[in-house]
Amino acid sequence: MGVMRRPTRKVYVGNVAVGGDAPIRVQSMCDTDTRDVDATVAQIHRLEEAGCELIRVAVPDRKAAAALQRIKSRISIPLIADIHFDYELALAAIEQGVDKVRINPGNIFVKAGQKGIEAVVLAAKQAKIPLRIGVNCGSIEPRLLEKYGYPTPEAAVESALDHIRFCEELGFHDMIVSVKFSEVPNMIRAYELLSAKIDYPLHLGVTEAGTPWSGTIKSAIGIGSLLAHGIGDTLRVSLTTPDKTDEVKVAYEILKSLEIRAHGPMLTACPGCGRTEVDLLKLTADVEAALASVKTPLRVAVMGCVVNGPGEAAGADLAVVGGRGRGAIYRKGKLLRTASEDQLIPALLAEIENWQPEPEQESKPNEVIPLRVKSR
Numbered sequence: 390m391g392v393m394r395r396p397t398r399k400v401y402v403g404n405v406a407v408g409g410d411a412p413i414r415v416q417s418m419c420d421t422d423t424r425d426v427d428a429t430v431a432q433i434h435r436l437e438e439a440g441c442e443l444i445r446v447a448v449p450d451r452k453a454a455a456a457l458q459r460i461k462s463r464i465s466i467p468l469i470a471d472i473h474f475d476y477e478l479a480l481a482a483i484e485q486g487v488d489k490v491r492i493n494p495g496n497i498f499v500k501a502g503q504k505g506i507e508a509v510v511l512a513a514k515q516a517k518i519p520l521r522i523g524v525n526c527g528s529i530e531p532r533l534l535e536k537y538g539y540p541t542p543e544a545a546v547e548s549a550l551d552h553i554r555f556c557e558e559l560g561f562h563d564m565i566v567s568v569k570f571s572e573v574p575n576m577i578r579a580y581e582l583l584s585a586k587i588d589y590p591l592h593l594g595v596t597e598a599g600t601p602w603s604g605t606i607k608s609a610i611g612i613g614s615l616l617a618h619g620i621g622d623t624l625r626v627s628l629t630t631p632d633k634t635d636e637v638k639v640a641y642e643i644l645k646s647l648e649i650r651a652h653g654p655m656l657t658a659c660p661g662c663g664r665t666e667v668d669l670l671k672l673t674a675d676v677e678a679a680l681a682s683v684k685t686p687l688r689v690a691v692m693g694c695v696v697n698g699p700g701e702a703a704g705a706d707l708a709v710v711g712g713r714g715r716g717a718i719y720r721k722g723k724l725l726r727t728a729s730e731d732q733l734i735p736a737l738l739a740e741i742e743n744w745q746p747e748p749e750q751e752s753k754p755n756e757v758i759p760l761r762v763k764s765r
C-alpha cells in the first residue's frame with residue numbers, strides 16, 4: 390500500500406464516495422440497448438457480482454432516458470447516464486433519478502449552447518447529483534482544435550477547465566472529471582496536467598483501448614502509471630469484449646498489482662522452463678478458474694517444478710507446485726500437503742477455505758517437497 394494519493398475532494402455518486410479518502414472505485418459501462426431494461430439489468434447484475442461499483446449506461450434517445458428509473462429500481466449500485474449532444478436527454482435522465490450524469494463538453498456545449506448546459510448544471514444541483522465533465526480526444530470543441538491544431542492534452546485540459554469554471558460560476562462543485570485519449574502518452578500527459586490544476590476527483594480511462602489483449606496492456610500502462618503516481622479516484626477500463634466483466638477484472642488486476650486495493654486472490658505463475666514438471670498451462674488455467682469465485686484476498690502462486698518453485702513462491706500466501714503426476718501446496722514457503730495432480734485444485738480450495746490470516750512460522754521456509762517421482 391505504498392502509493393501516496395493526490396488529495397481530492399470527495400463526491401458522492403448515490404451512496405458511493407469517489408475521491409478524498411474513499412477507495413479508488415471500479416466502474417464499467419453497459420453495452421446493452423438501454424431501452425431493453427431486462428438485458429441491461431441482467432448485465433449490471435453480472436458486473437456487480439464481478440465487483441463493479443458504479444455503472445454507466447448510454448442514453449441515446451428519449452426511450453432510453455425513459456427506461457432509467459426502471460433500471461435503477463432493479464439494481465443496487467449507482468446508475469450513471471451517459472449523454473452526448475442532447476442536453477434535454479440529460480434533463481430527462483436527472484428527472485428519472487439517476488445518480489450522476491456524464492456530459493461530453495465537446496459535443497453537448499457546441500450543440501446546446503450556454504443556456505442548455507446551464508439548465509443541466511442547475512438541474513443536477515437541485516437533484517444533488519454530480520456531473521462528470523467527460524472530455525474525449527475524439528470530440529474536442531472546434532474552437533480548441535483550431536487553437537491547438539490537433540486534439541492535444543493541452544486542448545483537452547483547457548476544455549475541461551473551461552467547463553469546470555462554467556459550472557463553478559453557477560455555484561456547482563459536484564464534479565468528477567476525465568480527459569480520455571486513445572493514445573496512452575497523451576492520456577497520461579492530459580491527466581498529469583489536469584491533476585496539477587484541480588482537486589476534483591479524476592475518472593481515469595484510455596478511450597477505445599481495444600481488445601482484451603491490447604486494451605488491457607494500454608489500460609494497465611496508462612491507468613497504472615497515473616495511479617502509481619497517486620493520480621486517479623475512479624477508473625473504467627474500456628474493452629471491446631463479449632464479456633463486460635473483463636473490464637472489471639482488469640481494473641482490479643491493475644489495483645491489485647499496485648497494492649492499492651485488495652479484491653479476491655492475486656494470482657502469479659512462473660513462466661515455465663526446461664525444468665517444468667507439470668502441464669503448467671493447464672494447471673495455471675485450472676487454478677485461475679477455481680479462484681474466480683474466491684473472495685479471500687490471498688497471493689496464490691503456481692510454480693512448475695520442485696527445484697525453484699517452493700523458494701520462488703515463498704512470498705505467496707499459498708503456492709501450488711507441480712511435479713510429475715503429483716504436486717504440493719505450500720503456505721508462505723512451508724509445505725502443507727502433497728496431492729496427486731488431479732487433486733491439487735481441490736486441495737488448494739480446501740486450504741483457502743481454512744485460511745486464517747495469521748501465518749505460522751513453525752518450519753523452515755523453502756523446504757523441498759518430497760514428491761513421488763514417476764519414472765518416465
Ligand code: SF4
Nearest residue numbers: 659662693694697698
Ligand atoms: S519455478 Fe521451476 S519450472 Fe518455473 S520457471 Fe522456475 S525453474 Fe522453471
